[in-house]
Amino acid sequence: MSKLLCSSHLNAFNRRSFSAVLLNSPFPIQCSSFSSNLIHFEPQIAPSYSKRLVLLKYFSSSIRHRDSSVRAFESSSETKEESKKDAETSDESEAKSLDNNGSWIGSKDDYPTGEFEFREISGWKSFVVKLRMLFALPWQRVRKGSVLSMKLRGQISDQLKSRFSSGLSLPQICENLVKAAYDPRISGVYLHIEALNCGWGKVEEIRRHILEFKKSGKFIVGYVPACGEKEYYLACACEELYAPPSAYFSLYGLTVQASFLGGIFEKVGIEPQVQRFGKYKSAGDQLTRKNMSKENCEMLTALLDNIYGNWLDKVSSTRGKSREEIENFINEGVYQVERLKQEGWITDIHYDDEVVAMLREKLGVKKEKTLPTVDYKKYSRVRKWTLGLSGGKDQIAVIRASGSISRVRGPLSSGIIGEQFIDKIRSVRESKRYKAVIIRIDSPGGDALASDLMWREIRLLAASKPVIASMSDLAASGGYYMAMAAGTIVAENLSLTGSIGVVTGKFNLGKLYERIGFNKDIISRGKYAELTAAEQRPFRPDEAELFAKSAQNAYVQFRDKAAFSRSMTVDQMEEFAQGRVWTGKDAASRGLVDAIGGFSRAIAIAKHKANIPQDKQVSVVELSRPSPTLPEILSGIGSSVLGVDRTVKELLQDLTFSGGVQARMDGIMFERLEEAPFANPIFALIKDYLGSL
Numbered sequence: 113m114s115k116l117l118c119s120s121h122l123n124a125f126n127r128r129s130f131s132a133v134l135l136n137s138p139f140p141i142q143c144s145s146f147s148s149n150l151i152h153f154e155p156q157i158a159p160s161y162s163k164r165l166v167l168l169k170y171f172s173s174s175i176r177h178r179d180s181s182v183r184a185f186e187s188s189s190e191t192k193e194e195s196k197k198d199a200e201t202s203d204e205s206e207a208k209s210l211d212n213n214g215s216w217i218g219s220k221d222d223y224p225t226g227e228f229e230f231r232e233i234s235g236w237k238s239f240v241v242k243l244r245m246l247f248a249l250p251w252q253r254v255r256k257g258s259v260l261s262m263k264l265r266g267q268i269s270d271q272l273k274s275r276f277s278s279g280l281s282l283p284q285i286c287e288n289l290v291k292a293a294y295d296p297r298i299s300g301v302y303l304h305i306e307a308l309n310c311g312w313g314k315v316e317e318i319r320r321h322i323l324e325f326k327k328s329g330k331f332i333v334g335y336v337p338a339c340g341e342k343e344y345y346l347a348c349a350c351e352e353l354y355a356p357p358s359a360y361f362s363l364y365g366l367t368v369q370a371s372f373l374g375g376i377f378e379k380v381g382i383e384p385q386v387q388r389f390g391k392y393k394s395a396g397d398q399l400t401r402k403n404m405s406k407e408n409c410e411m412l413t414a415l416l417d418n419i420y421g422n423w424l425d426k427v428s429s430t431r432g433k434s435r436e437e438i439e440n441f442i443n444e445g446v447y448q449v450e451r452l453k454q455e456g457w458i459t460d461i462h463y464d465d466e467v468v469a470m471l472r473e474k475l476g477v478k479k480e481k482t483l484p485t486v487d488y489k490k491y492s493r494v495r496k497w498t499l500g501l502s503g504g505k506d507q508i509a510v511i512r513a514s515g516s517i518s519r520v521r522g523p524l525s526s527g528i529i530g531e532q533f534i535d536k537i538r539s540v541r542e543s544k545r546y547k548a549v550i551i552r553i554d555s556p557g558g559d560a561l562a563s564d565l566m567w568r569e570i571r572l573l574a575a576s577k578p579v580i581a582s583m584s585d586l587a588a589s590g591g592y593y594m595a596m597a598a599g600t601i602v603a604e605n606l607s608l609t610g611s612i613g614v615v616t617g618k619f620n621l622g623k624l625y626e627r628i629g630f631n632k633d634i635i636s637r638g639k640y641a642e643l644t645a646a647e648q649r650p651f652r653p654d655e656a657e658l659f660a661k662s663a664q665n666a667y668v669q670f671r672d673k674a675a676f677s678r679s680m681t682v683d684q685m686e687e688f689a690q691g692r693v694w695t696g697k698d699a700a701s702r703g704l705v706d707a708i709g710g711f712s713r714a715i716a717i718a719k720h721k722a723n724i725p726q727d728k729q730v731s732v733v734e735l736s737r738p739s740p741t742l743p744e745i746l747s748g749i750g751s752s753v754l755g756v757d758r759t760v761k762e763l764l765q766d767l768t769f770s771g772g773v774q775a776r777m778d779g780i781m782f783e784r785l786e787e788a789p790f791a792n793p794i795f796a797l798i799k800d801y802l803g804s805l
Contacts, residue, residue, distance in 0.1 A: 223600070223707045224726055226716030228324035233294060237500055244498045245297070252494050254297045255484045257475060260288065262488040264346065265306035268314050270514045270554035270584045272734060273492075282314050282584070283512075283734075284492045286711070289321040291491070293328035294499050299475055300331035302467075302485070305347045306338050311585025312419060312606035313554075313696070315342055317710045319426075322349040331474070335467055336458075341366060341423055344457075348430045352459040354467050359449050365442055366420050368412045370404045372397070381623030385651055387660045389615050389667050392692040396615055411692055418695040419606055431456060504729035508718050509546040511536055512736040516776070517558030517590045519565070528555055530562030536735055537569040541576055546733070548578040548718035551598060552711065557590025557611070557776035560666060567673065570597035578721030582714035583607040583705075588693055588777035592704075593670065596677040599721065602714045603696030603705045610699055611777040612674050612689035614667040616659065620650045670775065678703055693777060 233241055245253070266279065273281040292298040303322075308315065325332055334350035336343060338360040347353050355361070377384060377399065386396035391407045404412075428435045433456075441455060452458050462470070472483045496502040515527025540549055551570065557563065573579055574597065581587070581598035586608035595601050595609070603609055625631065625648055632648045643655050651659060675685035680703060688694075688702045699705040707713060719726060 224713070224716040224720050226709060226713035228290075228321075228327065228712065230293060230324075230327040230329075233296075233500060241296075241498070241500045244500075248494075248498055251490070252498065254295070254486050254491070254494065256297045257299050257477075258297055258484040258486045259300050259302050259471060259475075260292045260298050260488075260491055261302045261304070261485045262288065263304040263306070264308065264318070265304070266309050268308065268310040268318075270314065270552065271512050271736065275489075280488070281492075282310075282317060283711070285318055285488070286321045287496065288488060288491050289325045291494055291496060291499055291501065293325050293330065294501060295494070298330065298486075300333065300471070301325060302471065303332065303334045303347075303350060304464075305334055305336050305343050307340070308342050308346075311608070312342070312422075313583065313585040313604040313608075315345055316604045316606055317584070319346050319349050320710055320712075322346065326351060333467065333471065335464060336361075337464075339363070345423060345426065348427055348457075353457075354460055354462045355449055355452070355458050356463050357449055357461050361447055361449065361452060363442055364445060366416060366423075368416045370394070370398070370408065370412065372402050372404075374398075374400050374402045381621070381625075381627050383620040383623065383650065384617060385620055385656070386617035387615065387656075387663050389613060389663060389691070392690050394691075396617065399617070414698070415608075415693065415695060418698065422605055502729070502731055504731050506547045506719075506722070506724050506728070507545050507731045507733050508715060508722075509540050509549045510552060510732055510734050510736070511540070511549065512552045512554075512734070513591075513594060514552075514554040514584075517555060517562050517566075517594075519559050519562035528558070528562075528566075530559065530566055533566055534569045537566070537573050540735070541569075541573045546577065547722040547724060547730075548580065549573060550580045550582055550711075550714050550718055551594065552582045552584065552714075553587040553591050553595055554584035555591035555594070556586055556588055557593070558774060560590065560593075560614070560670070560775035563590035563593035563775045564669070564673075566594050567597045567677075570594060571677075574599050578718055580714045580718045580721070582711055583609060583696065586777065589613075590775035591777070592674075593775055596674055596704075600707065600717055601705045602707045602709050602717065603699060604710060605695065605697045605708055607696035607699075608693055608777070609696060610689070610692055610694040610704055612670055612685070613691040614663050614670065614775070615691070616663040616666075618644065618651075618659075619647055621647045622649055 262285065264280065264285070268280045268282050268285070270282050272283055273279065289301065292301055322332060331352070332350050334347040334353040336347050336353065336355050336359060339347065339355070340362050344363060374384075384396070384399035386399055392411050394405070394408045394411075397405045397408055424435050424438050427433075428438045431438070441457075446452065446455075449458070449461055453461055468483055472479070472481070475483070477483055511533070513528045513533060517528045517530065519530040521529045521532070540546055570579060578600075579598040581595035581601045583591075583595060583601070583603035584607065587595045587603070588608050588611040592609050592612060634642055634646055636642050636645070640655060640658055643651075643659065671685055671689055672682060674680075674689065675682045678685065684703075688704060694702070694704065696705055696708055700708055707717065715730070715732065716726060719728070719730060724730060
């Protein structure tokens with residue numbers, strides 16, 4: 113029997129909307145023959161059932177978060193006393209705030225900023241770089257005076273891409289901008305920015321690199337044929353910004369949406385039986401309610417205010433306007449490109465060929481000659497070593513963890529495979545090559561068991577060398593489970609994190625079966641044998657009690673390990689958990705995150721922890737190098753011909769059964785407003801099913 117696991121992919125918060133969508137959470141739903149209907153939603157925090165840390169046998173050699181010393185759990189009472197002492201020696205978490213460097217006040221560490229400082233390459237080093245360029249391989253050569261041309265649109269992955277992979281890679285985009293700043297063959301950068309399908313954390317990272325590139329003194333020009341808030345957030349950081357006269361501008365603000373299925377289930381005869389834990393839990397609401405709860409509204413409003421406020425502040429500082437001026441302009445609903453030029457939102461109105469002609473004139477290229485350019489893909493092959501930007505003796509390992517978390521690899525598995533990740537962690541722990549480790553996380557979570565096993569291995573690694581967790585778009589639920597095992601956590605202002613807790617439930621399909629004439633008989637042995645198998649009836653009282661206790665046990669383990677990992681009392685963690693999703697900035701002020709910044713700051717902190725001088729060059733070793741799979745190769749050859757479609761592939765992944773409690777961020781799905789009804793393949797499946805009744 114096939115079981116349906118909802119999509120593990122979160123689309124990015126884009127333009128004007130992000131939707132709180134139930135069906136993005138990973139619960140297995142039996143489809144064929146309407147068999148076992150156990151649902152495992154995102155672990156969300158429950159009310160405080162226990163005010164002591166759980167004593168776990170395998171906790172006996174766990175590592176303290178702050179100093180990475182070995183701590184043995186002798187008894188729950190001793191653990192509680194130590195937690196109280198930790199709390200007494202620090203300020204209340206609510207009072208914590210960020211300093212000018214983006215570190216939370218109260219931390220004993222003064223974390224380096226990792227700010228980019230451009231230094232001209234001269235002398236002997238300049239000669240060596242030119243020599244390396246002379247002997248570079250043909251596909252790594254770049255014509256002198258070239259313009260780096262990159263088109264930023266669509267999905268942006270946090271993973272490195274192989275030559276067969278399609279799409280953009282955040283680390284390669286950022287690395288290209290760093291290389292271009294130092295490359296004497298590159299005169300400037302020309303960015304085509306169109307509809308982006310990624311989170312605000314990635315956008316923040318790219319924007320930072322655009323601003324840092326400008327320190328080189330080279331030009332960076334943006335071109336926006338279609339532009340919303342997210343695209344403009346990047347584009348306004350460019351030195352000059354152009355748009356064609358027919359450009360689509362939709363700077364109207366941001367919205368938040370929540371979708372509810374309670375009314376649909378009621379009509380078709382499906383009764384969701386949900387055990388609720390935590391006042392910010394939203395999955396149960398979306399199954400049983402017909403509108404947004406007060407608590408869910410509070411959480412989503414706070415996220416929206418953070419994102420919108422950050423957008424207003426950054427755009428106003430870049431455009432030299434007050435926040436009020438920016439907001440008033442947005443509220444006018446301006447779409448005319450001429451108005452945008454008059455008000456100083458863009459530099460001028462030109463078609464792409466006219467901008468290229470301007471760049472040709474700027475660089476002194478004759479009219480009959482073409483502008484020398486190098487595109488994103490080719491320039492990604494240029495090695496940093498060629499430009500003298502790597503080669504330090506000290507090595508820092510980088511392990512990237514992107515996508516949904518599963519424990520073992522299945523036939524269609526993608527994302528973070530627990531077994532493989534653990535093998536990689538162990539190999540790094542046993543190696544003496546690496547001075548520090550950065551774990552780069554971009555995950556909504558997934559399998560709770562896999563998350564816990566990886567947490568353990570990261571803790572053991574942190575006992576032997578500095579481990580820094582760097583958050584991309586999101587590191588929530590199971591993603592945060594991984595991050596909290598590191599010695600230091602770095603997040604972007606708008607990274608989504610937290611979401612600590614569990615919720616579980618199942619569908620009672622009795623009325624639906626009656627309506628469609630379906631019947632199911634079960635012969636069982638054992639009092640609770642039908643707990644997850646009998647979806648044709650509701651829980652018995654004793655079954656409901658056992659089901660709730662099982663979910664509560666999973667919740668207590670997650671919450672208490674979070675408290676332990678972050679050197680908090682259980683009471684403190686309970687206040688900040690309860691299934692609530694935080695932006696990076698808010699998480700930092702509550703002690704869930706240590707510092708605000710991107711990957712470059714994570715490297716700076718890793719050097720600091722490993723006692724490597726900040727001005728000393730290090731070798732950053734990527735341990736998650738891409739190895740092209742057959743689907744990637746086929747997709748690179750031609751997805752339209754061979755039918756390798758992303759939506760179909762996601763749907764096939766969703767059909768894969770995932771057992772056990774899920775530690776997944778749930779209730780927030782980021783997608784384009786115009787695609788909202790059909791962006792998730794699960795919605796299309798339900799639509800087709802309901803249409804067949």
